[in-house]
Amino acid sequence: MRINEGVEWGAHCAVVLAMLPDGASLPATRLAEYHGIPAPYLAKSLQALMRAGIVESMTGRHGGYRLGKPASEISLLDVFQAVEGDDTFFRCTEIRRQGPSRVAARAYPPTCGIAAAMWRAEASWRDELSAVTVRDLAVQVMAQAPKAAIVKGSKWLATTLAARNHP
C-alpha cells in the first residue's frame, strides 16, 4: 500500500507557496522546475489541491497558483485527502455475516471488531497529520534547510517573480 507521489509533490508545492510574498503566484511550470519534477504530472496534483481549496489559480499575465487560505489553516491531512480522497484505507466487506454462521444482519453489533480496530488506527494516523500545518512545515524548512539551499532558492524565486513582473 503506497501513498501516491502526488501527495509528496502537493505538500512541497504548498510549502513553497506559503513562502511567496503577498500577492505573488507561481505557474505550474515554475513549481515543477523548482522541484525538478515533470510539469504534466505536477499539474494533476495542483488541480487536486485546487478542487480542495488548498490552492487557487490566478489568471492573467501574472497568473499562477497561490495558497487558497492561510498556511496555518492547511494541514498535511488536507493535502493528503485532496490527492488521495478521504476514503478509509480499510474497507469492511462484512464477511462476518457470510457463510454457515450467518444470521439476520440486524443481530450483529454495528461494527465488526476487526474493522473497528483498523479504523481506530486510521483515526490516530489522521490525528497526527491534521496536527501538522503547511505553516509548521514552512517554518521548519527555514529553520533546518541548508543555508546555501535557502540562498539559492530565494535567488531563483526573486529572479522568477521579477521576470514575471517585467518580462
Added chain:
Amino acid sequence: MRINEGVEWGAHCAVVLAMLPDGASLPATRLAEYHGIPAPYLAKSLQALMRAGIVESMTGRHGGYRLGKPASEISLLDVFQAVEGDDTFFRCTEIRRQGPSRVAARAYPPTCGIAAAMWRAEASWRDELSAVTVRDLAVQVMAQAPKAAIVKGSKWLATTLAARNHP
C-alpha cells in the same frame, strides 16, 4: 489508497483458527466456506500468513491450517504486514534536493520535514494495530457476536472437524 482485502480475510481466518480446539486444523477450502469467500483468493492470503509464521500448514489426512503461534502473540499489525508488506505508506523521493535550490546532499538534515511528519503518523497507526491481538479479537467475537451466529458457527465447526476425523 486501499488496504488489500486479503488483510480482512486473513484477520478473520486467524480469529477462527484461534478458536479451534487443540491439535485441530482447517484446510483453506473450509476457511473459505466459513467466510463465504472464493477459495483460490483466500489461498493467497493464507500463504502470506504462512510465510510470516502466523499460520502453519499441517500435511496428511487431517491436514490444514492452524495458528503458527499463540493468538496472544499475533497482532493485527502482523496480519497486515504479512499480506501488505512492511514498507511505509509514504515514500520520500527527496525532491527537496532537486531543482535550482539544490546543494550537496550531505548539507541537508537526514529526514525531510514532510516525510518525518508522514512517518510519525504511520508510527502512530502501527502502534494502534500492534496493540490489538488475534486473541483480543477472538474474545471480542465471543462476547459480541449474535448468540445464534455463535451456535450456528460452533455447529458447523463441530460437524466439519468430526467429518475430518471420521470421514
